[in-house]
Amino acid sequence: MHRDGIASVGAPGDDQVPVIADKPPARRRRKDGEARREAILDAGLEIFSGLGLHGASLDRLAERAGLSKANLLYYFPSKEDLYLAVLRRVLDVWLDPLQELDADSDPAEAIRAYIRAKLTLSRDAPQASRLFCLEIVQGAPLLRAELEGPLRGLVESKAAILRGWIDQGRIGAHDPHHLIFSIWAITQHYADFAVQVDAVTGRSLDESDFFESTVASTQALILTGLGLR
Amino acid sequence: MHRDGIASVGAPGDDQVPVIADKPPARRRRKDGEARREAILDAGLEIFSGLGLHGASLDRLAERAGLSKANLLYYFPSKEDLYLAVLRRVLDVWLDPLQELDADSDPAEAIRAYIRAKLTLSRDAPQASRLFCLEIVQGAPLLRAELEGPLRGLVESKAAILRGWIDQGRIGAHDPHHLIFSIWAITQHYADFAVQVDAVTGRSLDESDFFESTVASTQALILTGLGLR
Amino acid sequence: MHRDGIASVGAPGDDQVPVIADKPPARRRRKDGEARREAILDAGLEIFSGLGLHGASLDRLAERAGLSKANLLYYFPSKEDLYLAVLRRVLDVWLDPLQELDADSDPAEAIRAYIRAKLTLSRDAPQASRLFCLEIVQGAPLLRAELEGPLRGLVESKAAILRGWIDQGRIGAHDPHHLIFSIWAITQHYADFAVQVDAVTGRSLDESDFFESTVASTQALILTGLGLR
Amino acid sequence: MHRDGIASVGAPGDDQVPVIADKPPARRRRKDGEARREAILDAGLEIFSGLGLHGASLDRLAERAGLSKANLLYYFPSKEDLYLAVLRRVLDVWLDPLQELDADSDPAEAIRAYIRAKLTLSRDAPQASRLFCLEIVQGAPLLRAELEGPLRGLVESKAAILRGWIDQGRIGAHDPHHLIFSIWAITQHYADFAVQVDAVTGRSLDESDFFESTVASTQALILTGLGLR
DNA sequence: GATGAATGAGCGTTCATTCAT
DNA sequence: CATGAATGAACGCTCATTCAT
Numbered sequence: 001m002h003r004d005g006i007a008s009v010g011a012p013g014d015d016q017v018p019v020i021a022d023k024p025p026a027r028r029r030r031k032d033g034e035a036r037r038e039a040i041l042d043a044g045l046e047i048f049s050g051l052g053l054h055g056a057s058l059d060r061l062a063e064r065a066g067l068s069k070a071n072l073l074y075y076f077p078s079k080e081d082l083y084l085a086v087l088r089r090v091l092d093v094w095l096d097p098l099q100e101l102d103a104d105s106d107p108a109e110a111i112r113a114y115i116r117a118k119l120t121l122s123r124d125a126p127q128a129s130r131l132f133c134l135e136i137v138q139g140a141p142l143l144r145a146e147l148e149g150p151l152r153g154l155v156e157s158k159a160a161i162l163r164g165w166i167d168q169g170r171i172g173a174h175d176p177h178h179l180i181f182s183i184w185a186i187t188q189h190y191a192d193f194a195v196q197v198d199a200v201t202g203r204s205l206d207e208s209d210f211f212e213s214t215v216a217s218t219q220a221l222i223l224t225g226l227g228l229r
Numbered sequence: 230m231h232r233d234g235i236a237s238v239g240a241p242g243d244d245q246v247p248v249i250a251d252k253p254p255a256r257r258r259r260k261d262g263e264a265r266r267e268a269i270l271d272a273g274l275e276i277f278s279g280l281g282l283h284g285a286s287l288d289r290l291a292e293r294a295g296l297s298k299a300n301l302l303y304y305f306p307s308k309e310d311l312y313l314a315v316l317r318r319v320l321d322v323w324l325d326p327l328q329e330l331d332a333d334s335d336p337a338e339a340i341r342a343y344i345r346a347k348l349t350l351s352r353d354a355p356q357a358s359r360l361f362c363l364e365i366v367q368g369a370p371l372l373r374a375e376l377e378g379p380l381r382g383l384v385e386s387k388a389a390i391l392r393g394w395i396d397q398g399r400i401g402a403h404d405p406h407h408l409i410f411s412i413w414a415i416t417q418h419y420a421d422f423a424v425q426v427d428a429v430t431g432r433s434l435d436e437s438d439f440f441e442s443t444v445a446s447t448q449a450l451i452l453t454g455l456g457l458r
Numbered sequence: 459m460h461r462d463g464i465a466s467v468g469a470p471g472d473d474q475v476p477v478i479a480d481k482p483p484a485r486r487r488r489k490d491g492e493a494r495r496e497a498i499l500d501a502g503l504e505i506f507s508g509l510g511l512h513g514a515s516l517d518r519l520a521e522r523a524g525l526s527k528a529n530l531l532y533y534f535p536s537k538e539d540l541y542l543a544v545l546r547r548v549l550d551v552w553l554d555p556l557q558e559l560d561a562d563s564d565p566a567e568a569i570r571a572y573i574r575a576k577l578t579l580s581r582d583a584p585q586a587s588r589l590f591c592l593e594i595v596q597g598a599p600l601l602r603a604e605l606e607g608p609l610r611g612l613v614e615s616k617a618a619i620l621r622g623w624i625d626q627g628r629i630g631a632h633d634p635h636h637l638i639f640s641i642w643a644i645t646q647h648y649a650d651f652a653v654q655v656d657a658v659t660g661r662s663l664d665e666s667d668f669f670e671s672t673v674a675s676t677q678a679l680i681l682t683g684l685g686l687r
Numbered sequence: 688m689h690r691d692g693i694a695s696v697g698a699p700g701d702d703q704v705p706v707i708a709d710k711p712p713a714r715r716r717r718k719d720g721e722a723r724r725e726a727i728l729d730a731g732l733e734i735f736s737g738l739g740l741h742g743a744s745l746d747r748l749a750e751r752a753g754l755s756k757a758n759l760l761y762y763f764p765s766k767e768d769l770y771l772a773v774l775r776r777v778l779d780v781w782l783d784p785l786q787e788l789d790a791d792s793d794p795a796e797a798i799r800a801y802i803r804a805k806l807t808l809s810r811d812a813p814q815a816s817r818l819f820c821l822e823i824v825q826g827a828p829l830l831r832a833e834l835e836g837p838l839r840g841l842v843e844s845k846a847a848i849l850r851g852w853i854d855q856g857r858i859g860a861h862d863p864h865h866l867i868f869s870i871w872a873i874t875q876h877y878a879d880f881a882v883q884v885d886a887v888t889g890r891s892l893d894e895s896d897f898f899e900s901t902v903a904s905t906q907a908l909i910l911t912g913l914g915l916r
Numbered sequence: 917g918a919t920g921a922a923t924g925a926g927c928g929t930t931c932a933t934t935c936a937t
Numbered sequence: 938c939a940t941g942a943a944t945g946a947a948c949g950c951t952c953a954t955t956c957a958t
Binding site for chain 1: 279280281282283284359362363365366367368369373376377380381384385401403404406407408410411413414415417418419421422424425426428429430442443446447449450451453454455456
């Protein structure tokens with residue numbers, strides 16, 4: 001139903017068939033190379049998110065990406081390099097919704113939209129969420145720098161917006177960091193713990209009524225919690 | 230400060246030095262055997278939670294547990310067996326607080342206590358939480374049965390309690406499953422994503438003021454969200 | 459004819475069959491382990507001296523030593539470790555004759571004996587000489603430290619003896635370092651360049667008349683060169 | 688100080704910039720082609736002499752020669768082909784001084800000149816000497832034919848000259864083969880075992896006083912050994 | 917001529933597991 | 938109980954070589 005993987009999310013419509021068939025060879029070759037890189041990254045997302053860095057083997061990755069192990073290593077010099085490349089692509093996509101949070105918006109509307117955007121990602125790119133989760137849970141041995149740099153900066157700037165709203169009395173007093181963590185935790189839970197959600201409820205975000213009820217529930221909990229209802 | 234691991238939680242005071250030194254050899258040996266099993270399970274928790282099933286090697290596990298690889302395999306016939314044993318011990322501890330949720334309690338009090346109990350576990354046994362998270366995120370290949378059996382049953386029975394409270398108008402109308410997931414998500418986030426929390430805020434649940442503010446924040450968000458304030 | 463390898467030189471008679479068959483198991487096991495180590499070192503000498511560090515494969519080494527590749531790595535943690543162990547054993551044997559050079563001896567007799575000892579080594583342990591040669595020629599990447607330490611010290615002390623003899627007018631004035639290098643060069647040539655010697659003359663040190671004529675020739679050249687005839 | 692490599696020895700002044708810039712393309716291309724061949728051979732000498740046939744990789748060779756791996760294989764169809772080409776060029780240069788040995792010369796003068804010529808090569812083209820040494824030490828698997836053919840013939844003819852001088856009583860009686868081997872061994876030692884010489888004495892043939900004293904020492908030893916002093 | 921892309925074979929090494937003692 | 942020794946399978950990676958362009 002929903003495309004699993006983040007290519008479709010990060011760059012929709014990217015893989016349109018070219019109208020004119022015979023491009024000059026140089027360009028065709030480069031296109032092919034980049035398409036292969038993408039295929040490898042897609043395979044990496046799929047397999048790393050299910051087995052972790054150590055559980056994934058180059059053989060499986062290559063097989064899934066449709067090329068030979070040696071050829072895969074031509075594009076990414078080591079398994080870890082591939083893993084990191086996948087992780088970075090994930091991180092970018094994953095933080096995108098937060099970037100949108102704007103001081104000039106209506107707080108209720110902005111938070112409602114943010115929750116929906118995050119849950120949409122959890123539905124459309126659950127593997128990305130899981131891979132990110134896997135890495136963080138294990139102590140982020142390869143991503144720590146990115147967490148302490150860009151992520152921290154982004155969160156600080158958005159926390160400032162929330163604090164502004166609190167100071168203006170537009171939302172209830174609730175520590176901005178805790179609020180952000182709570183929204184992250186709840187929305188990502190439906191991707192990261194999807195098997196558990198499924199085991200307990202038999203439902204998945206792929207079912208649109210469950211998706212909508214999850215969005216509504218989460219929005220209600222948070223907005224009411226912030227005194228916005 | 231807080232003991233990391235769940236032995237201290239599940240079986241406090243377990244490793245006291247026996248008062249009388251020379252027990253009969255048969256009994257001593259058996260005691261030693263169980264102590265060794267515990268030591269191996271502790272090592273397993275520590276290492277599996279940091280490296281995952283595939284990232285952990287028997288060599289490391291044995292070294293950490295203080296015995297030889299071959300001897301470790303005497304106690305647990307395979308790496309997967311050990312992994313499962315650790316996981317099961319974790320699951321028991323992890324579900325314990327939910328068992329306490331009682332229909333006859335005051336809803337606000339019960340939920341407040343539940344949140345505190347879960348966050349206490351996140352503080353005192355973060356590795357257990359992480360190991361459980363790791364397993365679920367990867368699709369619970371070895372735990373699915375336990376999720377669909379005991380876990381589902383437990384959640385259903387507690388959801389029924391919540392539904393009862395809602396029907397009685399004692400808490401706001403909020404889907405019980407979503408409510409339980411939200412509490413799980415938020416409280417476990419502080420264990421599972423501890424590095425991220427630390428990277429962004431520089432704080433950890435080990436610091437008692439941060440622990441208390443986290444408890445208060447979460448209780449406020451959930452209880453307000455349920456119209457209990 | 460002559461045992462190739464240095465075990466026979468360094469530790470003659472070492473592998474005698476024990477008179478009493480059933481040793482206690484602990485001792486037997488250790489014996490076996492050491493015998494295997496020796497077998498591996500022998501295989502290492504044989505193969506490294508013919509193919510160099512990079513040309514030798516663990517598969518070949520293991521096959522020659524009569525065990526599995528994985529088992530070989532149980533005794534030596536890496537190929538390079540094995541290579542170094544072989545090299546060190548070689549170096550010890552190789553420098554031994556020089557140690558014997560004694561200030562109190564008759565110079566002519568001492569030099570004559572030294573030349574014979576070196577040529578005997580070239581005959582009995584040519585692979586050791588070749589492995590050492592291979593390593594030095596490639597710049598001694600793994601042995602440089604040993605050259606600048608122990609070797610240099612040994613040479614200096616023996617050069618002092620030669621210088622003493624020169625000062626006493628007992629041998630002709632010839633720079634001691636150059637003299638030592640010349641003797642090394644000539645005597646080792648018959649091991650290191652054995653194929654070339656064979657290609658040009660059709661002879662080998664294994665033939666006793668060629669061995670004796672080589673000894674005589676070299677002694678004559680050097681001793682006459684030093685004015686001792 | 689001294690150019691390392693044999694291009695400078697075998698074909699001095701070969702890489703002069705052409706006076707007239709724009710040659711007709713056909714000829715230019717061919718010239719470029721040969722220059723590239725030379726560059727590859729130079730790279731081959733440098734790298735093979737340091738790492739051996741098996742230790743050198745096409746990637747390194749291509750990088751050093753300044754072209755792509757695939758292009759390198761256009762000039763030499765396989766790594767072994769390149770290795771052999773380098774080796775043959777080395778062999779030619781290496782035997783050159785011996786060719787000069789002339790029956791009509793004064794024996795003392797001829798031998799003195801030969802020693803100096805060989806040591807000059809050891810100084811100016813040590814890598815050539817080392818590569819040759821490496822190959823012979825490993826049993827000359829690729830060069831045996833050349834040793835038993837041209838080399839043997841050359842040595843035989845020169846040994847005849849020496850034997851003539853002996854018969855005429857112009858030099859002391861010393862087996863010609865042994866004499867040639869001794870001169871080879873000593874003179875090449877300063878190239879092949881340069882690291883060892885350096886480790887022991889701290890000197891190198893690149894220092895002109897050490898070079899001259901080595902020449903003098905060697906000439907003295909050999910000529911005195913032959914009763915020419 | 918020149919090169920980027922591709923690959924099969926092999927390498928050194930790790931690892932879970934077995935076995936004898 | 939406990940361990941040193943042993944192994945087959947798999948792993949990540951390198952490499953000489955090929956091929957299409």
